[in-house]
Amino acid sequence: MDSQQKPNLLYIFADQWRRQAVGFEGEDPVLTPNIDAFAREAAIVTNALTCSPLCSPHRASLLTGKYPISTGVYTNCKVGADVMLSPEEICISDVLARSGYRTGYIGKWHLDLPERNMTDDPLSGAADWDAYTPPGPKRHGFDYWYSYGAWDEHLSPHYWKDSPEKINVQQWSAEHETDQAIQFIQNRNGEQPFALFVSWNPPHSPFDQVPEKYKKMYDRNQIVLRENISSSSLSVHTGESIGGGIEELKDKQLNYFAAVSGIDDQFGRLLQVLKEEGLDSNTIVVLTSDHGEMMGSHGLMAKHVWYEESIGVPFCIRWPNVIPEMRTDLLLNTVDIMPTLLRLLDLEIPMSVEGTDLSGFLLNREKGGPEEAFISAYPGRKEVIEAFQEAGIDNREYGWRAVRTHDYTYVLHHGYAPGDKLVRYLYDLRTDPYQRQPERIEHISDHLLARELEIKLQHWLKEMKDPMITKLEVM
Template sequence: MNKKIIPRRTFIKSSALLGAVSVFGTGCMNVSNSKAEKTGEGNRKGPNMVFVFPDQMRRHAMGFMKQDPVITPVLDDFSKESIVFTHATSTHPLCSPYRGSLFTGLYPHQSGLTTNCHSTRKDVYLRREAITLTDILAKNGYDVGYIGKWHLKTPDEGKGYKGPWIPREDRHGINFWYSWSDKHQNNFNPSYWKNDAQQHELIVPGRIWSAIHETDVAVDYIHNRNHEYRDDNNPFVLFVSWNPPHDPYTKDDVPEKYYDQYGDATSRELLNRDNVIYSKKTERAAKHARGYFASVTGIDDQFGRILQALRAANLEENTLVVFTSDHGEMLGSHELMTKNQFYEESFGIPMLMRWKGNLIPRMDDLLIGTPDLMPTLLSLLGLENGIPDNIPGKDLSKAVLNKKDAHRPEIARYYNASNNARGLRTHDMTCFFERNNNKSNDFLFNLKEDPYQMNNLAEEMPHVLKEFGIETRDWLNSVKDDFSNYKKERSYLNTIPT
């Protein structure tokens, strides 16, 4: 077995840029924004961006990756024109924490979004005073549109996870607003608030798959006929946040035309990963695999409609297109379902970027995590001077642009305040420390020799575990994370082996 690891001094060099941060009592990091204040309206001719992120789509669920037996002809073709980031990760693979990091460049304990927004979790929401990606875009002359699931505000009392109405002052510079009210993941009976509609003024489009309807709106936004959606004199950024392929995955939750494309495929043919062990625990995955992949195929089809709209509107050359997801889906691997796990099926996400004439299409193993997206995207759009000071997210635009002097991280962080684990991923290995309910589990996997993470080497290779433990503890100290869960019940920092 190859026991070579990256020396700790390399890790320390990689993490030295993080620096110390200060945190408000509300849980929102105090970020100096001196550079952002200087940018003003100076980027009105910048490129556009369309950022598409379906919910719960794993990296393996793209046909060109040759892993899941999924039908994605649009993404297969798009990948030939794009950078495919083969090692992109969701730092905290859960909806609200991901979105908090995407928009702020912060870790969950800094953004205040340490778990999913829920009516019983009053302190879990995106702070009004937070400096976000969309705030900076708006400040610099961009029209900003948002379509679909928001999932960054505490729902009303007794509403559970139901999407709440968002007042304009909490929309962070977004000037076209089309927010899904999230009726308990009901993909065929969606309802929406548009722009300044009051809480009772919902748009109910009837029985239509939510992703199809939201794509209808996105296509209209791109074409912008009659100047209804944005100012044609301004560059624009459009976020499209589809709920599918989020569960439920029954036949009734996805259009029949996508479901039927999988013919008579059996669950064993669909769940082809070596770490799917058939047992009582995986019955749900076996039952719903076809629905999940059918939803992915539906998303692929809708993404094609967005690309076609850009083409028809002659916007392809000046538009950065990003396709990614907030986290993956276990789908029976390791006898688990859904997300919020450190395994690759949950932690690993699709990420493709296309900007014709500016980005060289390729497969790229850049270790890019969620907090890195905000500064990287701003820099790609020419707004590097607007990146807030002291955020832990790193500007990786030089690596994206394939420049020789680019910083390429040697680790990606894993942060989970819900299941309470912390850890890291290198190109070759993953290491995680899970602490919850008086349980103490350490995990170490060699991804080169064990890509399905079935052989835990923590006891066999204690020296490697210790090296990663020291690095993880140094990182947690640098960002003032005491390694506790979102309820702050106790700190586990001193339990990491060092």
């Protein structure tokens, strides 16, 4: 296969965009006409899941095909946590670059150590969790770079290219990044295939930072809340209250939906340029996200919890005349994306990969596939890590782990503080899709289904050498 015949890859992922918030799913009342039209020409994976519903862990797993406990990126790359994607990891971009692809990364990276962890006065001007990632091994083969670490100013974003000079922009970030992506495609070398990753930050909070034209698409009085909105007082997964109530939640939802409509608009622009450039038939296009957003379900905001609104992501992949148009209930976990894409591109999958190549199920409409997905979350806040260190405990023994099958979610939750007790929850997704009636498992030996799922989950913990296994009676 010569370079002119190799398919291009356009991989687009938004931050904190849940599976329910897209028109073709018929759940949240969100307007996404471009995405809906694309989905009719694509394979829709209705059981796409994140292996860890948090930004940095997902991104590291996406690029490496490895689980967070293996990459070491088990929590966000942030001030106070010595966590980053190692330059030694083999990423999909490394493989693509070595295989002759022109590679590009645009938007949020969030895989480098924040510069404030090393100096109070970075030359780049990076603040808080942000970082300038210079050319070299930490970019993992991406030769075009227009990116930043972590910074949530959607209407006044900034970026770095190949020097510490910060590029300040007065434009909605998703629109600006789409402008850059269009230039990348239009200015490509026609003799060389390209692989471009575009990482939009919206609809990630702050939710109100979205252009007014998208807000005007919605009527606040017609916002219908999900059936599992259970509290007028909102909190995050670790229990801290963030205040607010139902009326404030409606405002947040309107803005969240507006941002999704905004990225739909930008997605339509990217599809149009592929068509205009004659590239749509030979470009694999993936549209997805890194994790979801609770948006008030179960009284929670944000992510990092095991509910469907947090772990479920939209996932559509189009390759005209190669991947059939379909809806499939294939269980696709984050770690499966890298090997699946590499096989579709007819490239070698590194031995380091822990995920599964699912390309055959997409190409041939095959049934089956993985029986469960392993999902993990670990305590990562600075003060929490310090509390564990003072107690002489590995914080990674705590948090929660889960297996998600087609029908059930089974959770081991060890809490977020030394001394928290381990509890088990079982959710039947067939009879309780909104997960309002969890079964708390007190005695595994008396519950055949829980015992079966416990065995599956413990198998994953042993395979991953996850420290939580030391807290369990091994089965």
